[in-house]
Amino acid sequence: MRRSGFILAIDSYLVRKGMVSILNRMNGIAILKEFGTAEPLISYLKNQSVDFIIISQSIFDNSADLFINYPGLLEKTILLKEGHSGKETPGDSNIQAYTSIHLMEEKEKIVWKIRGLLDQNAPKKIEVHTAELSPRETTIIRLVSMGLTNRQIADKLFLSAHTVMTHRKNISGKLGIKSVSGLTVYAIVNNIITIEEVTSKPAQ
Amino acid sequence: MITRQLPMYRVVTDHPQLLPLFPRFNLKLGFGEKSVEQVCKDHGVNVDFFLEIANAYLDELYVPGEGLSFFSLGTVVNYILSTHNYYMDIALPGVEEKIHLLMDGSALSEKEIALVTGFFNDYKKDFLAHISQEDQHILPYVLELERQSTLERTDPEFLQKLRSYSIREFEKEHDRLETSLEHLSTLIIKYLPPFDDLQLCHQVLNDLAALVKDLVDHADVEDKVLIPRVAELEEKLLNTPFPG
Numbered sequence: 343m344r345r346s347g348f349i350l351a352i353d354s355y356l357v358r359k360g361m362v363s364i365l366n367r368m369n370g371i372a373i374l375k376e377f378g379t380a381e382p383l384i385s386y387l388k389n390q391s392v393d394f395i396i397i398s399q400s401i402f403d404n405s406a407d408l409f410i411n412y413p414g415l416l417e418k419t420i421l422l423k424e425g426h427s428g429k430e431t432p433g434d435s436n437i438q439a440y441t442s443i444h445l446m447e448e449k450e451k452i453v454w455k456i457r458g459l460l461d462q463n464a465p466k467k468i469e470v471h472t473a474e475l476s477p478r479e480t481t482i483i484r485l486v487s488m489g490l491t492n493r494q495i496a497d498k499l500f501l502s503a504h505t506v507m508t509h510r511k512n513i514s515g516k517l518g519i520k521s522v523s524g525l526t527v528y529a530i531v532n533n534i535i536t537i538e539e540v541t542s543k544p545a546q
Numbered sequence: 547m548i549t550r551q552l553p554m555y556r557v558v559t560d561h562p563q564l565l566p567l568f569p570r571f572n573l574k575l576g577f578g579e580k581s582v583e584q585v586c587k588d589h590g591v592n593v594d595f596f597l598e599i600a601n602a603y604l605d606e607l608y609v610p611g612e613g614l615s616f617f618s619l620g621t622v623v624n625y626i627l628s629t630h631n632y633y634m635d636i637a638l639p640g641v642e643e644k645i646h647l648l649m650d651g652s653a654l655s656e657k658e659i660a661l662v663t664g665f666f667n668d669y670k671k672d673f674l675a676h677i678s679q680e681d682q683h684i685l686p687y688v689l690e691l692e693r694q695s696t697l698e699r700t701d702p703e704f705l706q707k708l709r710s711y712s713i714r715e716f717e718k719e720h721d722r723l724e725t726s727l728e729h730l731s732t733l734i735i736k737y738l739p740p741f742d743d744l745q746l747c748h749q750v751l752n753d754l755a756a757l758v759k760d761l762v763d764h765a766d767v768e769d770k771v772l773i774p775r776v777a778e779l780e781e782k783l784l785n786t787p788f789p790g
């Protein structure tokens with residue numbers, strides 16, 4: 343899985359380290375850099391691309407120009423605000439970050455918010471889940487699910503039995519599933535075949 | 547967070563999801579007011595190890611690693627072994643029985659029932675193969691490796707074996723056991739016709755979810771604690787010059 347790159351720009355050392363410890367316990371996150379002031383952050387962002395920036399209100403206010411001028415940066419920003427959620431303390435700037443975390447929030451809530459962002463950032467899953475399998479392999483897993491033998495599949499697709507075997511091996515390798523029943527259920531839950539096609543088919 | 551001073555009964559009343567851990571440590575109920583530390587001491591259980599495992603089990607974000615690096619590989623191996631026993635003797639037969647009951651009382655067609663039971667049977671075979679490969683080959687190897695590392699001079703025969711084998715080979719073929727159970731849950735939730743015995747059906751889904759969670763934690767202990775530490779020890783043994 344690809345990890346999302348985070349940078350932290352938080353002036354309070356304790357808050358920054360607390361955030362680091364939360365992020366370190368989550369999967370799929372790489373902390374690229376930490377900053378305590380605005381200037382190094384600004385020069386860093388001019389040269390590097392990141393997935394998310396967690397930033398304290400005061401650094402955010404001190405680098406507001408940057409966030410206005412760079413398109414797309416605001417969407418990556420998670421603003422750390424004083425107090426509880428609901429009791430907003432207005433910042434100096436009139437621009438709004440996409441997501442905010444409040445200092446008094448419970449760990450679970452903070453984690454939940456960050457998870458949500460990671461999920462949005464993740465490549466969208468397609469309904470028919472064949473990304474792992476080639477079209478040929480998808481065809482073969484369909485036929486296997488219908489109960490055809492390797493020989494029958496070979497005849498149907500004008501392939502040699504050996505080629506079918508190789509495909510079967512590759513499929514099992516990719517999915518970590520060896521048995522016919524396992525492949526069949528995989529095919530059903532990934533919408534490669536319907537359960538009716540599997541269960542109403544007369545035995546071959 | 548569970549601490550050593552906490553009365554053990556509170557661990558269970560506050561976190562009943564930890565119950566499956568107790569047989570693995572050979573801990574029986576009837577704790578009275580004894581603390582976690584006292585109960586562990588009475589049963590010869592390493593309290594720090596118990597705390598580490600229990601807290602890891604509770605915290606979804608916890609990736610075992612650092613905390614477990616303070617314990618001997620033998621301690622970790624023992625825990626893995628008893629977890630395997632829990633799967634083979636309790637968890638898997640339990641969910642299997644419920645699945646059969648669910649099928650028996652259902653209005654599913656013969657082919658649909660065959661799909662589910664055939665799937666579970668094959669899964670059980672794979673599961674058994676996975677566990678026995680670890681019990682009979684991997685874990686004994688780990689114990690021997692740790693023993694060799696305490697010797698003044700590594701056995702030359704063992705060293706020879708080390709040159710051609712590494713735990714990294716096992717890592718490559720180490721399958722995820724929870725994936726198929728997730729498929730089975732999805733099959734029941736999304737694709738099979740609804741079951742009349744809703745109560746039993748929910749129990750099956752709950753059991754499956756609990757087992758999936760347990761297996762994920764277990765694989766974490768194997769992949770993120772055992773394998774890296776074993777690999778490190780292998781390196782160390784291979785790079786230790788013979789004493790002159």
Ligand SMILES: [Fe+2]
Pocket residue numbers: 626630677680764768
């Ligand atoms: Fe295992």
Ligand SMILES: [Fe+2]
Pocket residue numbers: 676680720765768
């Ligand atoms: Fe395993």
